[in-house]
Amino acid sequence: MASLLCSLEGKSFQLLLNGLSKKLFYGEDVSIEYLAEQLYTGMELEGAEVRAQIKSYEKLLRVAAFNNWDVSKFEEVLNSSNISPAHFRTALSFWTNEREKIHNSILRGCTWNNKLKQLSWRVDMKAASKNMPEINEPVAMIEFGMDGELNKEESGVVRCELNRTKVGEILGTLEEIQRKIDTLSA
DSSP states (O other), X not given: OOOOOOOOOHHHHHHHHHHHHHHHHSOOOOOHHHHHHHHSTTOOOOHHHHHHHHHHHHHHHHHHHHTTOOHHHHHHHHHTTTOOHHHHHHHHHHHHHHHHHHHHHHHHHHOOSOEEEEEEEEEEEEOOOSSOSOOOEEEEXXXXXXXXXXXXXXXXXXXXXXXXXXXXXXXXXXXXXXXXXXHHHO
């Protein structure tokens, strides 16, 4: 990890972390030049040194967020760096308070389709149909509640009826999906 020494005092350091999180995770147009101008004005530092300090915290937040570090991992990384005790407390407090919000923002940015909000099912006995007076076959009635993450008008409910064969096919496909996820997660 790059040097985490920072010339900013308490409140300004907190503002740096907030500005970087807005830039990195919330899509706000906050440039490094803007942060340098707003937070480092009046300090006797070279522009390259200011940018290096800001970039080191930008990298820390980016790595922590995209690897979904918990608070103890964040603390471990800070402990192994050359960060000052005051900055350590501020950075740790920031991550403790913002970690979940940042993670949710990243997830929202990665979702481009509807999501399954709710699943309900029941098994009925199909007794008759138009073409057959007596069937007596079990069928699964499934209802998917969908949440249109990007387009709220696409939220809704999908209902379907599945016979024994279709339920078996779907279960086989879901097992295949689970194996693939397990393989990629290992």
